[in-house]
Amino acid sequence: MPGRCDMSAFDWNKVEASGLSDYGLFSGKIADRLREVKDASEAKEICPRVLCGLNNADRDHAYLDILKQDPAAVIDGILACAEALGSKETELYLPENETELVESLKDSLEEKGIALKTGIIDVREHADDFIIHIAGAADLASLLGGELPDGRFFKANGEIKRLDPSTPLKEVLDLSDAKAIWNGYTYLTLEEAEEVTVGDCPTGTALPVKKTQCIVEETKKALHEDRKISCGKCVFCREGLIQLEYEQNEITQGRGKTEFEDYAEEIGAAMHSQTLCSIGQKSGDAALSAFAKFSDEYDQHIKKNNCPAGVCTAFSHIYIDPMTCTGCGACLDVCPVDAILGKPRYIHMIEDLDCTRCGKCLEVCEEDAIVRASGKLPKLPQRLVKVGKFKRH
Numbered sequence: 001m002p003g004r005c006d007m008s009a010f011d012w013n014k015v016e017a018s019g020l021s022d023y024g025l026f027s028g029k030i031a032d033r034l035r036e037v038k039d040a041s042e043a044k045e046i047c048p049r050v051l052c053g054l055n056n057a058d059r060d061h062a063y064l065d066i067l068k069q070d071p072a073a074v075i076d077g078i079l080a081c082a083e084a085l086g087s088k089e090t091e092l093y094l095p096e097n098e099t100e101l102v103e104s105l106k107d108s109l110e111e112k113g114i115a116l117k118t119g120i121i122d123v124r125e126h127a128d129d130f131i132i133h134i135a136g137a138a139d140l141a142s143l144l145g146g147e148l149p150d151g152r153f154f155k156a157n158g159e160i161k162r163l164d165p166s167t168p169l170k171e172v173l174d175l176s177d178a179k180a181i182w183n184g185y186t187y188l189t190l191e192e193a194e195e196v197t198v199g200d201c202p203t204g205t206a207l208p209v210k211k212t213q214c215i216v217e218e219t220k221k222a223l224h225e226d227r228k229i230s231c232g233k234c235v236f237c238r239e240g241l242i243q244l245e246y247e248q249n250e251i252t253q254g255r256g257k258t259e260f261e262d263y264a265e266e267i268g269a270a271m272h273s274q275t276l277c278s279i280g281q282k283s284g285d286a287a288l289s290a291f292a293k294f295s296d297e298y299d300q301h302i303k304k305n306n307c308p309a310g311v312c313t314a315f316s317h318i319y320i321d322p323m324t325c326t327g328c329g330a331c332l333d334v335c336p337v338d339a340i341l342g343k344p345r346y347i348h349m350i351e352d353l354d355c356t357r358c359g360k361c362l363e364v365c366e367e368d369a370i371v372r373a374s375g376k377l378p379k380l381p382q383r384l385v386k387v388g389k390f391k392r393h
Contacts, residue, residue, distance in 0.1 A: 010084040011144060018143055022136035023063065023153070024055040024202050025278050030132070030140060034084050037130040041085065049129040050081045052137050053093030055202070056120040057278035059225050060184055061095060062155035062205035063135045069160075070138065071105055075112055077137025080144055081130055091115045095229075120229060123277045135204065154198040155205040165199025169206055172198060178208035180215065185282040186289040187215070214311035215297050219290045220248035226283035237280030240271040244287045254314040256302035261291040306374055313357035316374045322347045322381050322390040324369035331361035331370060346384045 016031040041048045052074065054063060067074050074092070082090050092109060094102055096118045109116050121131060132140070139149045151162035156172040163172070169181065170193045181188040181196075184203030188196055198206075209218060223245040232238040244267055247260045268284040275281055291298060300306045307315045320331070320340075327345045339355040342348030350361075350370075362370045379392050 010080070012084070015140070015143065018148060020136075020139060020143055020149070023133040023139075023204070024058065024135075025282065026055070026131075026133075027136075027202075030136060034081065034130065037128075038085055041128065044128065046128060047088055048085055049089040049091060049126065050078055050085065050087045051091045051093060051121055051126055051129055051131045052078045052081075052134055053117075053121055053131070054095070054134060055278045056123075056229070057185060057226065057282045058203045059222075059229070060203040060205050060207075061098070062160060062203055063133070063153065064094070064098065064101065065155060065160040066138050066153060067094075067105070067134055068101060071108060073138040073141040074134055075108065075114065075137075076141035076145070077132065077139070078114060079112060080140055081132055081137070085130060087130070089115070091117050093117045093119065093121050095119075120231060120277070120279065122231065124233070152199060153204055154201065156198075160204070163198050165197060167198045169193045169196050169198060169201070173206060173208055175208055177210050177212075179211045179213075180209035180294065182207045182209055182218075186285045187293055188289075189293050212309055212311075214252070214307055214309040215290050215294045216248055216251050216301055216307075217309075217311050219286050220245060220252060222286040223248060223283065226279055226286075230279045230283075234275040234277075234280045236267075236270045236274040237277075237283075240267045240275075240280070240284055243267055244284055248287065251298065251301050252307075252312040252314060254301075254305055254312075256298070258302055260302075261295075261298070264288060264291055310372075310374065316357060316372050317352060317377055318355055318357055318359070318361065318370060318372050319350055319352075319377055319380055320348050321369045321371055321378075322385065323392070324367050325387065326367055326369070327387045328367070330364045330366070334360045334364050336360065341384065343384065345387050347381055347387055347390055349381055349384065 020030050021027050022030050037048050078090050078092065092114050102116065102118060106116060135153045142149050152165045153160055154163045175190060175193065178190065181193055183201055183206050223241055227241045227245060230237055230241060244264060247264060250256055264287045268288045271280050271284040297308055300308050305315055325347045327342060327347060329344060331348060332340050332342055336358065337354055337356055339351045340348055340361065362372060381390055
């Protein structure tokens with residue numbers, strides 16, 4: 001176990017007087033959190049490490065733009081925390097898929113003695129250490145450099161900049177074609193956007209969910225991505241994400257059940273209280289907020305076998321319009337499962353049970369005779385009929 005650390009020079013008065021807060025889910029005052037770790041480490045006679053990164057559940061990665069634009073500020077913020085605590089070990093954590101950013105920072109981090117890590121921060125291992133957000137480190141460096149940060153970092157329309165945290169989301173997002181807002185961990189309704197501000201967005205960004213997107217499908221994707229980054233050590237996180245993703249997938253496949261929402265609430269409550277890091281504590285909120293705020297869309301899927309956005313292919317059919325088909329055979333050549341029947345100058349037919357609804361036939365039909373639709377189908381041929389000979393009545 002490392003020996004007790006001596007405190008180095010650090011302008012505690014400036015940091016405390018500023019009231020500077022960290023970012024993300026754990027946004028307490030930086031000075032207060034530093035003192036808590038300092039006091040605890042002195043009591044245990046250990047030397048804490050300083051770790052810097054995003055919240056584990058942060059998949060939007062908006063705050064990484066700070067590191068890309070001004071890595072020196074983040075590095076200085078990390079070193080300032082180390083100086084405050086007398087830390088001998090410092091680490092910067094980046095998402096595993098940010099390979100280009102990792103390569104660009106290797107040399108400068110090595111020069112400053114900061115270890116570069118990829119993946120999520122193991123909160124079990126680092127219970128006695130100090131963890132600061134990337135954006136918080138940049139703000140701390142600005143403050144100690146003589147400039148009190150004006151506003152909070154937020155990314156809108158592809159650009160990260162400082163904004164007044166009280167700025168309403170509706171003023172920075174284009175919501176003209178939106179039906180919802182993704183707030184990093186939860187969905188917001190457009191009505192909520194009237195009140196929610198950029199300071200309420202823990203991942204530093206918010207994204208419109210377009211009318212052409214399916215809430216159920218988007219939720220399934222979000223849960224799947226969370227499963228990919230979860231370490232799996234917390235049982236309720238590991239099993240909870242599996243069950244929540246399973247529910248969303250069943251609904252998109254036309255096998256949804258009305259009791260799924262009740263199950264999700266039970267699972268979500270267990271994940272909130274029985275997991276250690278933000279992945280388990282927050283990732284279930286995607287499903288919980290989707291069920292609660294967009295119940296009509298779930299009812300359409302579960303009770304009416306319909307995807308309002310037309311995204312879930314289980315509720316759609318692809319058919320060939322017999323009044324338009326010229327029997328050219330282009331669709332026959334591209335179907336990967338041979339679900340199309342036909343021969344030259346005969347109206348082609350799609351075997352619905354075999355069709356995977358991939359849509360490749362739609363892309364090659366120059367006559368636009370192939371249609372994707374939900375609901376009741378028009379009258380179609382039951383056998384091959386010559387082009388121009390089919391009658392609807």
